[in-house]
Amino acid sequence: MQAKETLFADLVQGRAQQFQVPLYQRTYSWTEKHLKQLWSDILEQAQLLESEEEKASTHFLGSVVLAPSPQNEATFPRWLVVDGQQRLTTLSLALAAIRDHVADTAPDEAERINEEYLINKRKSGNDHLRLLPTQADRPQFTAHIRGPLTDQTAGSGVATAYAFFRKKLVEADDPAAPQDVFRIEQAITSRLTLVAVTAERGDNVHRIFESLNNTGLKLSQADLLRNYLFMRLTTRGEHVYETYWLPLQGSLSNDELEQLMWLQLVLDGDDRVRRQDLYAAQQKHFEERRTSEAEIEGYIRELHRRSVHFRRLLHPEEEPDLTVRAALRRLDAWQAAVTYPALMLLLDRRERGELDSSEVARAVAYIESFLVRRMICRVPTNNLNRIFQAAPGQLPLDVPVTEGLHRLLSSENRFWPDDAELRDKIRKAPFYQYGRPQQRKLVLQRLEESYGHPEPVDFTAAQLTVEHVMPQSPGDEWLRALSEETADDETAEELHALFQHTLGNLTLTAVNSELSNHPFERKQDLLRGSHLEMNRRIAATERWGVREILARADELANRAIDLWPAPLRGVGRAERSRDWQLAHQVLAALPHGTWTSYGDVAAFLGSGAQAVGNHLANTPGVAYAYRVLTSEGRVSDGFRWAAPQDAGSDDVRARLAADGVRFTSSGAADPAQRLTADDLAALLAGTDDETDGEDNAQDGTVEAPGEETRAERFFRQLTADDSPETVDAVRALFVHWEELGGWIGHGAGRVTTSAFLMLGEAGGPGRGIWPMTLYPGTGRGGTAEVVFQYLAAREPFTERSLRAELLTRLNALDGVDIPEGKLELRPNIRLSLLEKDRNREVLAQTLTWFRDRWEDRSAS
Incomplete structure (x- = not known):
């Protein structure tokens, strides 16, 4: 050279x-x-x-x-x-x-x-x-x-x-x-x-x-494999390129083409190859078999054939059968790319004549049920890749494909919840805190469709959002009603925490923020006029409390059992211990300087506070079990160590202090360091779903002719709940942010809207960043949510020292004392604090510092 x-x-x-x-x-x-x-x-x-x-x-x-x-x-x-x-x-x-x-x-x-x-x-x-x-x-x-x-x-x-x-x-x-x-x-x-x-x-x-x-000029796995293939096609390269590759490349993006190449390897039996190893694996496969030029051409021809199937997964409207199309659309809305190996197998078998469309639709219904039931029952998703990647090679050979898939997904350690578990979780589990937002909405949509309304809702056109009937921020009237149903040693607030996020308390609505946290009588009037059958049924009840939520949960459970087929019996059921495993995971994730309560853990699990206490007392080896206290922040009278402790290490208060937990003058743990059920859910949720600002934040333009803009909606809701001084302070904050080169994005929410302090370009994930999101208070005063958890995955704030400095700067505001333990979460600041001149100045300086750090990173 x-x-x-x-x-x-x-x-x-x-x-x-x-x-x-x-x-x-x-x-x-x-x-x-x-x-x-x-x-x-x-x-x-x-x-x-x-x-x-x-x-x-x-x-x-x-x-x-x-x-x-x-x-x-x-x-x-x-x-x-x-x-x-x-x-x-x-x-x-x-x-x-x-x-x-x-x-x-x-x-x-x-x-x-x-x-x-x-x-x-x-x-x-x-x-x-x-x-x-x-x-x-x-x-x-x-x-x-x-x-x-x-x-x-x-x-x-x-x-x-x-x-x-x-x-x-x-x-x-x-x-x-x-x-x-x-x-x-x-x-x-x-x-x-x-x-x-x-x-x-x-x-x-x-x-x-x-x-x-390998020296920095990065090419994709598809680029490398394409190069390899056509270097091997010494005599027929032009013909193969024009006949198969060019149409293939025109129908799929480079990333989609790479995914199809990986799927072909999986379908051909290599169920352990990673996508990032696609090129090496396929090259090894060809060279070990001393593949001829004709066989290379056959491989590309097969890619071209299977691309038709793959496009139907990406674009379900291209599927000719109506029933299969509807099933694929639901999985597409679920964002179930993990199921592609199984779906590609089904479409391939149909083309070969081994299945008809009705059998494919039934098999896809099993896959949908597997995903939905696991999501409702809070089964972790970390093994889904392995389950579906292995499916083509593990299907039983002694039964038809559809029955084989049903049997395979029902087998031991696949954790497909049965009817009893599904019913129990619909009654108790905090549905709103698990899965992705579009998945929760899809579950409610399917339940609404099950009523068979003669004039069904056009869900693609309707701007529906998930609504809590009993609100997330209940007023005194709601709490008084709940207090009538409390048991001994149980508060209305604890009862609210247990049931607010369960499926029985959730519905879909296009009604604007007038629903909010108003008393049930006001919500009845609004829900009664809804086109959704589930809302009319809620409106027909006389009151709304725990009894009504549980009754509706049972009704929805019956419908869910009919909608989503159950696993086969006798194949080998999974243990029910994973609920407690979830508790162990979240306690192990407690940041330094935080504590939680038995009621918070119970609400997070969909369990009972007493059951949590009994489990922790009788299960050795649970990390930070001693950091679970009463709701007042005190060590429970019934607390005991599950295993003997070394002399001098059995003092619970000393252990708490060593873990950064502060105590008030009354001897209780500092309430500012307490993690609620929502905080616990956020700890395990991570940052995967933290794209609301990028995907939904728009600049406040009109949504439809004659409608108020998102910005107008935000300030209307803020004005209804906060003082004129607070509203003026927020307007001044927005002006300062725009002077810094930022822009204000507004979320799509109608029940409760939001405002994002955005930096960077609008219009797509990964292009912007924001330090906080502002929410109107819906009865309790507006707040600014500091998104430490989101920032932990965005440069340059992946450095903990920068997030810690942001926290220190915010704590310089009078009335703000965010504990260091909440650097992993999204703590709130009351917007009313901005009425003070000094607080506005400190926040303005903090936001300027934030902008400068981000620009330093962008410039480098």
Whole structure:
């Protein structure tokens, strides 16, 4: 191999030659972000030329790796572009834009640019192009180099890049600050340096390709495997590419294609391969079998066939059978990509004639039930990948596929809850705290549909949200009603914590925040007019308390049992100990300086406080069991160590103090350090679902003609609950945030809306960050939620020291004392504290500090 520094002009000028982008290379993918950076570099070099500082440093653009093409000729050199096609394509398009920009005013110069850099004048067909892209990009690129510009693909990267440069050249002609377009041409051709690495004919180009991938120029597993496949197709590459690969690549994104390749490995029996090991596993498979070119073609043909099945999972509307389509839509809404191996198997068996559509629909119903019942019963999801990845290879051979899948999912350690467990969890478990929001909504939607209303709701058009009938923030009237149902040593607040999040207390509604936390009589009037049958049934009851919640839970349980089939009996049931395992997990996760109560743990589990106490007293080895106290923050009179302690280590208060728990003057644990049932749920939930700000935060524009904006809704709700001084302070906070370069995103909630203090771009996950979310109080005063838990997964605040500094700065506000233990959670600050001038100043300084830390990270 030879390497040398060169310029674009030196690389492509001179005699007729061609640079071919191999079939295995990814398509052109530079975005406006890349183009803007390149344009800035080009203008900088053009300005240096204009000021005659030609000795100034040129701009290093990167490397280009070339290898002799199999079609190489002595009189017409052809080179494979192993690496650098994005740079060469972009520079060629920039020069084509310059050529077209001057075509009318300087046609001779336009022709010169064309002949020196873009075409081989005396060659025809594909040989006419000096750069020959992959087949996917070729029509667009050819149209821009040779014309005419017709039938452009919408969203084409090539067309987007060409249009970008045409626009920038028009801007460069601004009379107020004119820039010589030929200086720009000269900067591109003679001021952008490249390192050209040229391989000899005997060099293994594929190994070069792999080496580049291992040294920072990251390519996907699909890119590597595509390269490998077409390097092996020495005689039929063009035919296979046009017949199978190009349609395949057009129907799936690169990530989806990689997923399909992985699924094919799984379906072919390799049930333990990880997606990140796809390329190595498939390469090993081919080389161990000494796979021929015909077999490689067969593999790609099979990928093409199965891509039709895969698209039906990604786009259920493409499934022709109505029943199967509806079932696939529900799994798509559930975001059940983990089930793809089993679903692909079912669609493949149907195509082969081993199943009909009714059997496929029944099998998908088993899969849906498996997921839904586990979610309602709070079974951890961490083994779902393994279960479904192994399914194709573990299906029993002595029964039809549908029955085999039912048996497989019912077997021991699959933890498919039976009817009794499902009924029990619907009565007791805090449904609202488990699973993803769209999953909870889907369960309620399916239950509503089970009523068979003659005029069913269009759930895709209706803007429905999950509503607590007994509110999350109950007023005095609700608590007085609950106190009538309390047992000995039980408070109304504890009873509320036990039942507020259970399925029996939840419904769907499109009614706005007027529902909120109003008394039940007011909610009855609103629910009575609902089009949903479940809401009309709630409205028909005289009161709403624990008895009514449990009665509705039993009714919903009956419907759930009919909707979602049960596992087979006698296959081998799982133990019921996992509920306590969940308790052990959450207690082990208690941060330093926190405690919780028996009632909080009970509400988190859907159990009883006494049962929690008995279990902890009789189960040795439970981490931090001594940090479970009474609701008043005291050691229970019945507390005992489950196992003997060393002398001097059995003092509970001493152990609590050593763990950072503070005590008040009355001897009780500091209530600010207590973790509620909601806090415990958040501890185990992690940050997977913390995308509300990115996915839902919008800038407060009108949702529909005549509707109030999200911003108007937020301030209407805030004004109804907080003083004018607090509302003014929040408005001033928003103004300051926007002056810092941030923007205010508003959540989609109608019952309770929200406002996010956003930094970064709107419009997609991973683009923004926010330090806090503001909520109106719905009767108890507005709050600002500090999202430490979310920040722990976002740079630069993955560093705990930065989150700790944010906490310290917030604690400088008068009236704020967030314990360090809540750095793992999302504690609240009362918005009314912002009425103080000093607090507003401190918060403004804190937010400026936050912005600066984020920008430091972005700049680096």
